[in-house]
Amino acid sequence: MSKEAGFSGVIAPVLTPFGDDGSPDAERFVAHCEWLMEEGCTGLAPFGTTSEGNSLGLDERMELLEELVDSDIDPAVLMPGTGACALADAIVLARHAVDLGCGGVLALPPFYYKAPSEEGLFRFFAEMIEGVGDDKLKVYLYHIPPVAQVGFSLPLIGRLIKAFPDTVVGLKDSSGDWSNTAAILDAYPKLEVFPGSEIFLLDGLRKGGAGCISATCNVSAAAIRNVYDNWKGPDADKLQADITALRKAIQAFPMIPALKALIAHYRQDPGWARLRPPFTELPAAEAEKAIRTLADAHGFKLDFAKAA
């Protein structure tokens, strides 16, 4: 199946499973991606923050992406994270994604040096886009100041869109600040804007947003997709309230370890809980608490009956 250009809907920043030896586990990874698409994701963003993407080596990211493209998933629905502190690395990753037919790339700003100038960030992206040198490159700016510390100001977004109108086509806003998302939507109505949490999904859609790219899509894509599909309907606010409540319950735990613990539990596959340093697994008692709390208060469970 093929899709139109651009992204919309429910996109999962895919968790990365690791094997016994700590290396990425391609088999578990592809199986999870296929399950996510069955659950209702419209796109996948491997190698985002939730994916421990910046804890993966360049070669590891490229090999996993090749495995995914070799599966039944259309590369057009893939928006891999290609951010790197070094321009040279960012170009290698973005070109690789374009060559594999990925529909877009999710691009962090260089995040080692703090408080860079707008001009310096503009040049980084200009040189990255020119370095890839391919009209098929579609860049989604990845704004996540709580983690990267370096972000995209409104003027910088505007400069990049103006200079590269056919390439800089979208943005993920993981600021957690709805007023920032709203300001971007007001200023750049043609940009495909994705809040970084489904808490802002309905508000975003009502203001012209494209959907959401959210960590919790790894475990609750079906419910989030239901809001996306029915956002103009009479139950939209009720459906949104439900996914907001679930998201808040999940994010009361350390997000990435908790998501992996939930999948490990419901897949009956303890190895799924592994993380790469600097992350550590949720202690068993905390994992138990997360599973029980979510099940009791939200009827939460995962069904892998259909999965390979």
Next chain:
Amino acid sequence: MSKEAGFSGVIAPVLTPFGDDGSPDAERFVAHCEWLMEEGCTGLAPFGTTSEGNSLGLDERMELLEELVDSDIDPAVLMPGTGACALADAIVLARHAVDLGCGGVLALPPFYYKAPSEEGLFRFFAEMIEGVGDDKLKVYLYHIPPVAQVGFSLPLIGRLIKAFPDTVVGLKDSSGDWSNTAAILDAYPKLEVFPGSEIFLLDGLRKGGAGCISATCNVSAAAIRNVYDNWKGPDADKLQADITALRKAIQAFPMIPALKALIAHYRQDPGWARLRPPFTELPAAEAEKAIRTLADAHGFKLDFAKAA
């Protein structure tokens, strides 16, 4: 010439020059390294923060290091920065440095994810050291919280020394906080501790410190070396006051662009001033002001007469 194990004295985090096309310029780089050793540096730390090290790709770092090792400089005096957010990348860089005979590596913590646990950071370094798997690996912990945001607590340093006493042998403290350096020196007297600024050189030496690893060694190594060589002498405080004053005058400008502008000026080589995004060159008027201010107030100039 060969040197004893360990580092001491005056170590420059070497600036990285770039060519017209933005790629690292190995010829200028090696010439600068050779000049720094003639000026009195006892060691070189390429690919540190001042080196725009995290703006270089993995391959770029390794190729530059190979060029340097092919020069007349003893690899035992080299302490390349091998930090990376991804364990896999950190292992590749550290193993490469060991294989080339480098005397040590300057190792950042993984810096993308913020507020990692002590256990998570310990595991990162444990897995890095075990991944390299070579007794010749000597790790210098790179503590620079103003930039990396993630740093080394006293307990973490202690755990790493205890677990890897023959490998974790030193630390660069770029916190800018003398009380932190003093606390590390008190707690771990055998550790080779280098303040990240020559402002703390004499205080450090008097408390058992090993020297300094400082950005401004790129332009004032001779004067800093003079303090190191005479720290027990009657003029030590006067000599320290002079290098402190010069350092403060230089750091009144944006450090990395200013250092490159000074070298470009005194080498009569405008290309030396190039930086990689997200950095931008010092505007011409600012560069003029830096050159004039330093010359007028501190008699500052650089002499490349001896240089190749």
